Amino acid sequence: MRPSAVAKRRGAIYSDNMGQQDFIAVDWGTTNRRAYRLREGVVIDSMADGLGVTAVSPGGFEQEVAQLRARLGDMPMLLAGMVGSNRGWVDAGYAATPATLEQIAAAMVTPMEGVRIIPGISHVADGRGDVMRGEEVQLLGAMCAGLAPRDALLCQPGTHCKWAWMTDGAIARFVTAMTGEMFALLKNHALIGQEMTGDVSPGDAFADGVRDGARGDVLASLFGVRPASLLGLRARADAASYVSGLLIGADCAAHAAGERVHLLADPTLGAFYASAIAQLGGLAVRIDSQAAFIAGATRLWETMT
Template identity: 50%
Template sequence: MWRDGFIAADWGTTNRRAYLLDASGKCVDEFEDGKGILSVPSGGFEEAVGDIRARLGDKPLLLAGMIGSNRGWVEAPYVPCPAGIEELARGLAWPGKREAIVPGVSLNRDGRADVMRGEEVQLVGAIAAELIDPTALVCHPGTHNKWALVRHRQIETFRTVMTGELFNLLKEHSILSDLLRGKVEVGETFCRGVRDGLDSAEVTAELFTVRARVLLGKAESSDAASYTSGLLIGTDVRIGLSEPLAAQVVVMGRPELTSLYAAAIREAKREAIELDGERCFLAGIGKLAEMI
């Protein structure tokens, strides 16, 4: 059934992206929309799944992301670290005979607790496709950035930093909101923010100086978004690089985000390889489908 082609979907909280893969594993059609899990009414997931098939064909579905959370269609319990492709395949949840949901990955040891859903498919995809070293530190930028340590072709451990969400909250609901409407770009202002984030643990105090410097004529308001983003990402990178050092640092995700993090990592005197998250997702979901 799966070898004749299937539909893969990365179904998040606010968005979903679906791909039609043919028998060779090649993506032949796709779409993205804003129908994340929060937009689906109670009892409405079967209809939402039917909408995907109406657009891409009557094929089996392999779903990843928040669709498997306790707010999604059917909960797919977390697989504990260390976790690789085999553990994810064994943990698939089955809402129906032609629909499977990939589990997330959890960390619960040494006084630390953490979870991910969706990023694990990209991580195991990069491992399976040999796009990263067997021992690597992977940064996955997003609303909740992940730093994952890869060992023995598995996700050994990981840490979440809420950088993207914090920037969005500051942009929408803080005293800095009127200053953060501009475009964030890699440049001297962004890099200065990165360096301040790398060097200072006092990020909550540094954030207020963004407004103060503009009010006192020490900085241009048009630079505030880039500086603030750099400050937060620099702090994020300082946290991420405190993990055990790996031979290779990889930044995986959407290019507009990986470019920011790669620049910040260079400011920390490390080099980073950038990987397209969609390519890694398709590699991971294709490998999982082979194991069904």
């Protein structure tokens, strides 16, 4: 039997305590974890560490939950992110698009008393499938908190950049681009990685990369990184900035050229995407991703209680 099916049979989450004010919301990713003690949408306490799901030993999740409760309080928990994947604690499955908070709440699984895991979201279009885990709480939370219109294009830059089109407050469709991972692969394993020794900065080299990324010949432009250094066409110190601009430019040109985009990102990465979006004729609106996550988790809690 599928683990999530077993989990669903274990009973309600702290059925006698569902009305209590406080709960713990955890954004538990592959390599990092952030936990918040929340009361009516307000952060009472929080913690963050590098104990992602890949760092938890087999059978160790119940112990980690106990340690989180020892740190933040003995109360019910909502877990989001890769903790609900087939590489995490329990496979929580996926809710299909168009997805709402109510649908996600109804599909949660219970791996142990007092803990619920939020499912991911799946989307299939033109024969291509896509999935997300954790980002859905931020996306829908942005709608709940009024941080973005109910009909909007949202972007979550990162290792795997998410582009989500929201319709009437629901996740109607989305696309994932391996932008950040591709940059890391090129830097660490490709021939042009020998040129990518400088820091990435939002200067002329980055802007040149955005321009070239929008042309649609990214593979040829990537090969051109080494000749540009050999022939003195670009300073070697600028290679990393150019490649970053090239990848982000191609990503933004494919999904956001001339569009109004609401960005959920940290200040540094958000600035790069905002610059590329503006260069391609669009407008970037910055959103506090932590506020969006807290709003989404709070609404899910309210839906359950």
